[in-house]
Structures are given as structure tokens and as C-alpha cells.
Amino acid sequence: MSNSGYKLKPRGMTGGWEPAHDRPVIGGPLGTCFDCHVMKEDGLYKIWFSWRPVRCIAYSESPDGIYWDNPRVVLTAVEGSAWEGHEVNRPTVVKRDGIYHMWYTGQMFATERSCARSCIGYAKSADGIHWTRREEPVLIPERLWENITVMCPHVLWEEELRCYRMWYSGGRMHEADAIGIAVSPDGIQWKKDADNPVFTPSLDKYWEMGKVEACYVLPKQDGWYNMFYLGMDGDLIANVGLARSRDGKRNWQRHPSNPVIAGNDGSWDWSGICKVSVVEEEDGYRLWYNGCNWRFEEIGIAEHKGFDLGFPPEGEDGTDERGNNNGIGLINYYIRDHIARF
Amino acid sequence: MKYNRNSYKPIPSGTTGGWERLTDQSPALGGVMGTVFDCYVIMEDGLYKMWFSWRPAKAIMYTTSPDGLAWELPTVALLRDFDSPWQCEEVSRPTIIKKDGLYHMWYTGHGFCGFEPTTSIGYAVSDDGIHWERPYPDPVLLGELPWEKHMIWCPHVLYEEESGIYKLWYSGGATPTSIECQAIGYATSDDGVHWVRDIRNPVFQANVENQWEAYKVSANYVWKQDGWYYMTYLGSDTDMRAQNGLARSRDGITDWQRHPSNPILAGTEGKWDCLGICKLSVIQTETGLMGWYNGFNNCIEEIGILYHEGFDMGFSPEGEKGVNERGDRPCRPPFNRVT
Numbered sequence: 001m002s003n004s005g006y007k008l009k010p011r012g013m014t015g016g017w018e019p020a021h022d023r024p025v026i027g028g029p030l031g032t033c034f035d036c037h038v039m040k041e042d043g044l045y046k047i048w049f050s051w052r053p054v055r056c057i058a059y060s061e062s063p064d065g066i067y068w069d070n071p072r073v074v075l076t077a078v079e080g081s082a083w084e085g086h087e088v089n090r091p092t093v094v095k096r097d098g099i100y101h102m103w104y105t106g107q108m109f110a111t112e113r114s115c116a117r118s119c120i121g122y123a124k125s126a127d128g129i130h131w132t133r134r135e136e137p138v139l140i141p142e143r144l145w146e147n148i149t150v151m152c153p154h155v156l157w158e159e160e161l162r163c164y165r166m167w168y169s170g171g172r173m174h175e176a177d178a179i180g181i182a183v184s185p186d187g188i189q190w191k192k193d194a195d196n197p198v199f200t201p202s203l204d205k206y207w208e209m210g211k212v213e214a215c216y217v218l219p220k221q222d223g224w225y226n227m228f229y230l231g232m233d234g235d236l237i238a239n240v241g242l243a244r245s246r247d248g249k250r251n252w253q254r255h256p257s258n259p260v261i262a263g264n265d266g267s268w269d270w271s272g273i274c275k276v277s278v279v280e281e282e283d284g285y286r287l288w289y290n291g292c293n294w295r296f297e298e299i300g301i302a303e304h305k306g307f308d309l310g311f312p313p314e315g316e317d318g319t320d321e322r323g324n325n326n327g328i329g330l331i332n333y334y335i336r337d338h339i340a341r342f
Numbered sequence: 343m344k345y346n347r348n349s350y351k352p353i354p355s356g357t358t359g360g361w362e363r364l365t366d367q368s369p370a371l372g373g374v375m376g377t378v379f380d381c382y383v384i385m386e387d388g389l390y391k392m393w394f395s396w397r398p399a400k401a402i403m404y405t406t407s408p409d410g411l412a413w414e415l416p417t418v419a420l421l422r423d424f425d426s427p428w429q430c431e432e433v434s435r436p437t438i439i440k441k442d443g444l445y446h447m448w449y450t451g452h453g454f455c456g457f458e459p460t461t462s463i464g465y466a467v468s469d470d471g472i473h474w475e476r477p478y479p480d481p482v483l484l485g486e487l488p489w490e491k492h493m494i495w496c497p498h499v500l501y502e503e504e505s506g507i508y509k510l511w512y513s514g515g516a517t518p519t520s521i522e523c524q525a526i527g528y529a530t531s532d533d534g535v536h537w538v539r540d541i542r543n544p545v546f547q548a549n550v551e552n553q554w555e556a557y558k559v560s561a562n563y564v565w566k567q568d569g570w571y572y573m574t575y576l577g578s579d580t581d582m583r584a585q586n587g588l589a590r591s592r593d594g595i596t597d598w599q600r601h602p603s604n605p606i607l608a609g610t611e612g613k614w615d616c617l618g619i620c621k622l623s624v625i626q627t628e629t630g631l632m633g634w635y636n637g638f639n640n641c642i643e644e645i646g647i648l649y650h651e652g653f654d655m656g657f658s659p660e661g662e663k664g665v666n667e668r669g670d671r672p673c674r675p676p677f678n679r680v681t
Contacts, residue, residue: 004356005356008352012349235616265505330611332611336642341376
């Protein structure tokens, strides 16, 4: 069988999404800024984001979502902690009953004293800036599929169910592999779903055959949970897809033009797209994402006019806006990874 | 050609032009040795001899093989010289000629000029291919011209008996922040030491019509066959992926004809050389061509082996475009790696 052909890398945006600004809105001299959560309150945009060079979570505000005030550090690693001693990142924030609740990822890296592991922690705050956190993680990797990592929490308060629901990623630490869910009455005691992982890579779709992780789920609308998720191709290049489910757990319907947000050639985010955070506006959606270039990751903004996300009717495949994807491709990233790099 | 930025970008994969990867499952050299790259292979008296670049040692190594497939553990052939600023960091990328009972090597010396890295081309001589002398304290070729920028490397030298001239192809145009050289230059010499550059330099440049080599070309290997100079070369696409192409020219300088199925050697999905291909070294056997190349994965660069049955390289007749085995997927995206 011939090994010759073309591997097709999806580029740009589909499904009605467009870049809303031609440059990153947070990054540049700050270095890598990634995995953020954006909230709009009383006309003011608030962002919590992961700041890689200093391994902490930072906070900023903006009147328009584009121009942000100087960020301030709001959560750091805890010296001596066995689970968040090296880095904290990937926050998700819910405001309920006047209190901000944050779930975030605490990380340990492999050293002479520690093994690599990621856990999910919890903190609460009256102003979104000063946080009180629990000493122990609220979610740790335990199941086989979770390997050494649970990370990238995304939490919604489900009024109908009177509980919090969390979508989280598990697996390897240098990018998790699949998505699971858990529920909790108080945001602290979580029960993992017995059917986890509830969302896994699709091996017949090159762009997401490597991994799926780092999701953002919109509150249930018109009977659907819409989930943005990070997919990784065989080379572990990241892009963002969209799927929907009636119950947020089963029978996910993937968007026919996935990935809806992919790297933009000739732009600062050409190399790939990672986690998104979405705000519903009066006339559509705004979405903040971390895009990659060869130097680092930065946060940019995209928008979607209207609320029709472009899914075909249930049971139909729909049409891929990028055309027929008949390329070849396999999972390359882990080949020879047993060899020491030198 | 207008580029639709919300579409699929085709990335070539696998081999074409009749080339077959002999080391499909695992490379011939690499693994626990770490990154091995840019080799040069000759065959003498039934013995294959290889000089290659070994990144962890920053040295040029030597090894032999009875069949070109299985290689002995290597021996150090040339080390960096801490007392020589232009080659104090690393020596690499050798090209070898056996002439008048001596081995002649041209190689790349890596050094520092102020705070910036430099590369230049040096010369060494040996009577056994293992123990080398560097008769001149200075490089035989330095990056001096605007197109060459700070760095030249990857010498490839042919000695032509009929004219008594050494011919050198080399890569130039790298900078401290760019990964690869930009284009290929040409020079000649009566003694292999004093070189005269061709006024038409660079004689081979990137082609923006071909996405896979739109950004840079470098690291060539040239051989003569049937009245042509055949040249394999490293092409860098708009994202700086590396693949290997084939071209030919009647005089080795002008009117290069590119192979219709370029790149003839691209990364192979799911294999040890999945992420791309760098330099290729070729020898002619009785039945065809054998090639040794460095391919890379997400971990290191390693050396694998190619074979081409027969000597028809698959070019179309002069003046004809030919058929691309992968099918034509024209694509001219903007340059990303410079962003």
C-alpha cells in the first residue's frame, strides 16, 4: 500500500465564527497566557487566565473585551503542597448567590521529590480577586482513563438538577486525552459519572484523532448542551471543535465543519487553537481563545453573529464548509517517545 | 492563486518517484544514541563508510557497514576545537572525497562571533578516514555576502577529473533566529581550499509556487548521472516543515528542473520519520540508488535508508511539467514561521 499522499490540516474558522480582532488581546510581552474564563457583569468583562511564565492565575477587567487592564495575580502555587506546589492554572468561575466559585488545576511536575500529577482544586471569593481555597483538591486522578491527570474543569450550576456539574479532562499531563463529567451538590464533594469518559477522540477525523479535552459548555439552550472542545490531530496540533448533546453526556453530535476555530494562516494564531471561553451577547456570541504561534500562546477573540451555531438537523451529517476531507494521517506524536531526548 | 484561509492545507506525506523506505519500522542509526543527522556515505572495496553528525557529542562520527544497512558502533572522526572560535561549538555536516589516496572532508564549523552564533565551512584531510588533520586554521569559506547572512553550511563537493576542478554547493542565509538556510550557492576551486563563488549565486532558491518548498531550500546532495547533475535538497514550507525534493540541471548551476512528484521524500505517517526529512546522501549501486537520510519525530532525528530500483528518476521530458503522483493540490498560504 502506498504511503504517499497528503495530510490535510484544517485552517481558519467555520460555522459562522470570525476573528473579532487582528491581534491577540492578552499576551505579547506577558509571555504565554492561556486557558481563560471570561464573564460579563454589569457591562464589564472579567477574565481569569493562566499565566505560564509565573505559573499562576491572573485577573483583569475590560470595558469591551478587547482592551484589558494590567492583570493582577489572584492565585499562586502553594509552596510545600503535595498537589498544587508547582503551578495553578486553567480556571473556571461560576458566580452564584453573590459568591464567585473557582475550580482550577493544581499541578506537580516530576522532580526528585514528586511525581507528575494534576488535580482540581476549589476556591471562593466575594470579589473575584481575593480567594480562599480548600487545602485539599476536590478531584484527583483515580480511574484508569484519568491516568495522572484531571484538569481543565468547566462547571455549570444546573438549576433543574439543583447541583453543580463539572466537565473535566483526564489522561496524560502534557495534554489530557478525554472528557469526563462529575456532579456535586456543593462544588466540593464530587461524584464521577460511571460512564466516564463521556467524550473521546474520533479516530476517523484527523483533526481530533489524538485527543479531546479542555471543553467549555454553554448553559442548556433550546434543549441542547453546546460544547466547545479542544481536539488534537496526529501531530498534536490543537484546534477547537463544537458538539452538542441533549443531556450533556451522551449522543454527542459533532459539527460538520469542525474544527470551527482552527489556526489562521499568516496570523499570530497560525499554529493552533486551544481552550475557549464564551460569552452570550445580545446579538450573538463572543469567544476568547488561546492561539499558538512558534513562540508562545496568546489570548485572542472571535465572534459569532446570531445564535444558530450551524448544526444540521438531528440524524443528518451536514456539509463540511472546508470541502471533502479525504487526506491521510495517523497519530505521530508518541512515536519513539520512549527515547530520551538529547 | 487565491488562498482560502478557511480551508484545508495539504501536507505531503510519504515517498514518490520510485523511492522505497527500507527502514520502515525503525531507523538504522539513532535511538539511544540520540540525534544523528546529515550524513555522507561512500562505498570502497565493498565496504560502506559513513560520516555523520552526532548532536549530543557535537562531533562528526565515522562508522562502516558491509551492506549499508547494519552499522558498527561509531568512532569519533572530528571534534570541535575550543581554541578555534569559528568551530569551537560544534562540527557537523561533512562531505567526503577520496582523491590521490587521501580522504578530503569539508564540514561545517559552528562558533561564536561576539554574541551571535556563526557557521562556516572548514577543510580537513586524512589517510584513513578516521584521523583527520586540519591544515588551515581558518575556514575555507565564510558567510560574507548579503544573501548568505551570518551562516553558511552543508557543503557538498564533487571533484571532476576531466576539468580538475572542485565544485562546491553550499547552503546560506541562516540567521541566529532562523532554523534553516535560505538558498543554495555554488563555488569552484582548483585545490579545494581557495574557492571562487559563482556570480549567479544563489543558484537554487525557494519556489513560492510549491507550498512544500515555498520558504527555504538548503542541504543539497549532488551526483552526476546520464549527462545531468541530480540534486536532492531540503525544502521548508510556510510553516517550516522539512521535506526532501529532487531537481536536475545540465550544468549543476542553471535551469534546474524540479521533479513533478516533489517532495520525493516526505515524512511518513505513523513511522519514526513522521515529522519531516532533512538531508539525503546517495550512492549508485549496480542495480539502482541507495540513500541515507535523517528523518525526525517528536523526540529526535535519526538516520534511515532508501532504495531506488534502476536509474530512471521519473523526470518528465525537458520542457514538460509531468504528473504529480500525489495529485495536484495547489496551495499558496501566507508564511507562518516568520510571524
